[in-house]
Amino acid sequence: MTELTIALDAMGGDQGPDIVVTALARALSSYTQVDFILVGDQQVLQPILDRYPAISQSPRVTLQHASQVVAMDDKPSAVVRAKPDSSMRAALDLVNNGSADACVSAGNTGALMAMAYLTLKPIPGVVRPALVAPLPQQDGRQSLLLDLGANPVCDAETLCQFGIMGSVMAQQINRQSYPRVALLNMGREDLKGNDTVKQAAQLLKATPGIHYIGFVEGNDLFSGRADVIVCDGFTGNIALKACEGMAELLYHNLKQSIQGHLLTKVLAKLLFKRHKKSWQWLNPDQYNGASLLGLRGVVMKSHGNASANAYFSAIAHAIDEASVELPQRIHDRIEHALLAQVSDNRNE
Template identity: 35%
Template structure:
């Protein structure tokens, strides 16, 4: 298995990404190879500094960089020699099994849609985030930013995608799907959630348990929480903000520490033809290691193939 990593993306590139790859190499199985994509001189100098020589690491030179300020739609065609563009080219040619980056999220989404394409039948690919639950487990929420405006059939597909992810990557045999709403009753919510509820309650594609409220997000009431990307991103940023505040206040708690982004590394883009993993822009080496380990778990589970089969 070959995992591609964008070395030039993120706030602490290239060093954090190379160091994260070194950490991941120690944890991943021996048959996993890492393909480091970025400015070759930068990558090799850090590897030499750390005394790392391994036939499980290869370097692909990509001299250009797509920055956070670059327009996502224009960046890939305007910078074909960038690490993100080269990474997607390798992915589309099956020269790597997955591609991970902590760089420009918009460019990663655009590359996924136009370089490897959406799986036939998927209306809109989406991204997820982990919700640590008080019982020690994890739930996921989707979408968290790729699709700010959604229609009911899109939310229905998010439920299907989330259920497949929970089954195959999180190893939950019969994931409970909840629709995030302002009340538990069927008639609550706006036109979107009311219509989505009607579609989802009749589904045989997943285990729909009904509406859940914001207070239920971290209780484990649902394994998969479905919402539009605008709402999901607000939830995600609120959770990140509360974690930051607890750290600033000096509050130490094992449960609250599970909100540290370093624990999760990244999230896959669900619904595209290849495995694409997006990491947080502020990722350090530990988070990059986690992102690569997630990339391995997703590839090993054959999640993309199982989504293709489900959406035939």
């Protein structure tokens, strides 16, 4: 008997369904207790599946047809009504009606967020769901950064809730028993920043069970200073992409420095062979998968141009979250925080 079922939106993403099917093949052998529902256009998927007898003959894989595909440039607001039979929508519906415990999609982020919000609905008491992703730290641990773009503007209460939800996720997924929660700001001093972060700091300080450590700066995203780093979606999106840009610049320059000189090329090749292993923890593939936190079900967003290995990581993250029933854990924690607030108000 299997324990979990994961729905995969096979049609989303820039790379097409091939990488989803390849990732599924790997997941099938890695997670022998998990069932999968592959959602997408049967006519497109069948020829690909025919190349993978391990999948097409497995009793643990179901193919569910969906006639429509959400394009990467579809407008999120329009797609909800215009494409009722999209593979993305069908995958979310499977989670909503209990047929699946989580879903994974590499499709249009805006559309996924809008559709997930309407289909699964937020956990009672949650103001806004947040997009969260893990960041590698200098000490080898992982931190969580949220929000990454689901909410361009956030008030203090929303930021405080992000801290609570992130704290639950750090405990459940990263196994950090007492996660350090911080607010991202332009300085560590209490006086720094805008009014919203200052108010959010007061709220987080007053939240029982949250280990709020204060403000952190941009360079603390990777310093290991905090386990959960909270900001609005505008700031989080720009900060994360700025880091991607910096990494690209360094990589581009490294390549430029090496090319054109035979000796350097050979040395670099030898050096990188050694690096390949020790840089494994920095491999972006394993960090693929941003969770939509605060909904009644597990929704995992894979990068639009994820490789099969990266998509596999997103599946693995979805399984992790489903296996600890993360939405239920967040529900309990938010309920607890709200009850504490009510009791505080009564005592005042």
